[in-house]
Amino acid sequence: MITIEHLARSFKAAASPRKGWSLKRTPAPVVHAVRDVDFAAPDGRITGLPGPNGAGKTATLRMLAGLIAPDAGRITVDGVDVASRPLEALARMGVLSDSRGLYTRLTARENIVYYGALQGMTRDAAHHRAESLARMLDMYALLERRTDGFSQGERMKTALARALVHDPANIVLDEPTNGLDVVATRALRESLRFLRSPEGGGKCIVFSTHIMQEVERLCDSVVVVSQGLSVAAGTVAELLERTGQQDFEEAFVKLAFAHEDAIGTIGKGVPA
């Protein structure tokens, strides 16, 4: 169970270069990446965070993983406050982040077992877990190969297995289908459905995406994020009904961008 309450975070954008020989530098604009994101993701459900590029999804997930501290708001994972007990919260989460670099000189198995060790697992338990994850993600044949030269899909599978090695109750995925082909996407979808089911452990799964098809096919509940705000929440059916649309993509555009029009220009690039 993950709860995010009124989360906000702004960043200083890179300062614009000096003009000519002038010593004056225009002050770096402040970007409000996340302004008020608020939702709860219960166990045994897949919660989707669809949003356009730059909506604040990745920033939200990084705050969830304790990588950056929020300016305001609170995040708890199974009741553990991320800000005050980050390591404890991280132990309950498996995070597949935006950057998912592997160690190319290690085999897929070594990559997975390494993360198991960092999670405090014993060697045997980590190896055992790596094998069962490889079976679930259909990557058993890859296990003993060095990850150098892996395809996009193979890399993603390895990164996912690495994130799930400690069998976390909460799974956080940042745009997991990026760069995956149809077959790999379908396989991933199957895996997520299994993890959500009682046999798979009834995990709490949160994933961000900008592909509406994913949301429609997979999510039990949806939180639309736009301009750093969670603008709408509900099931796919509920959101369709609320917007009076047949097509989820249309509904999404209406929810995400209607709000943006209302905010107008104050959203981005407010000078400090």
Next chain:
Amino acid sequence: MKFLSVALAVYKKEIIDALRDRRTMLIVLVTGVLMGPLILIALSGFIASLESRAEQREVYVSGLDHGPSLRNYFERQTWTVKAAPVDFEAQMRSSKFADPVVVVPEDFETGILHGDTPVVELVIDSANKQSASTAPRVAQLLGGFSRERAALSLAMRGVSRVLLDQMQVEERDLASTQTRAIRITGMLPFFVLMAVLYGALNAALDTTAGERERGSLEPLVMNPADSLALVLGKWGAVASVGMMVALLNCFSFLPAQWLLRSDTLQAMFQFGWREALMFLVVLLPFAAALSAVLMAVAIRCKSFKEAQASTAFLILGVSLMPMMTLFNQSGDEGWHLWVPALAQNTLMTQVLKGEDFTLPQLAVPLLVCALLTAGGLWFVSHHLRRAAVK
């Protein structure tokens, strides 16, 4: 307990990772192992050529026919007299001809007979090491001729030659063979320091900026592990590589001595197990500190390339510090021990001179290294999470 097991897991992984980077590792190790022998061979070749030149007893003379008495004297002293090439000046300037040349004027013989003091030129090129090193011996030879003539003329007038020498000068050289050798072997510590630096450099950059560039740092810090534990493991691996290079480098000098061609150098360069161990005592803390500082510089860089540029000033520092002793003629000073790289250079030079360093002398650089290591590690662990998301 978890802290240590995490640090150990990171250490193991980084070592495996570094060892599997075969090509880089091979280059680092081969240069580490070969450097000792290569430098010594080059040095022994250099010294051997100086020695053979010194033993040659050859003198080049221009205008040989103008001074038969001079020629006679040279030959009596068992020197071989050779005619200098006609264009010896031009050849000397272009470094094609290295020996000093005695130029005898046309009226030399008559001048001597009439009791004039004819001027004999000794032409050398002081920019040329070989020419400069043999010149004093030729000058001494010429002085001998002059003294002989003087003694003869005095004897003819019934005056004792002893009147000319109102005192005797005797040289007593306090330098031991090894201290004299320092002029030649003095550059060894510099090469050893550079080997350690380049050994640690690659690993330090790979575990910090390299991880950022590959996008593997962000997932790494998303593990429930203390930043300091992660950094300790990484630093341990980097320092191990640096120390391994130091170890190989120091011990490569032992077998390298068998290859020495020059007997003089063999006598001057006394490097046994004891010296190798003393080198290591100095080098190991330095490798540890250097690894931490390199990592601290590199963690702020987004890519390997950027990190290479940023560490350039550090490399420059390590290579320039030992030079201070070359430029500074006032000898070793107390503060040298407080400056990293310079301190190590000073202590290693001392070992090569055959002098032991004392414990307080070792304590200062050790303290500096410990502080640098702690500071570097604190900095990296402090910036690790921040670096992961930028």
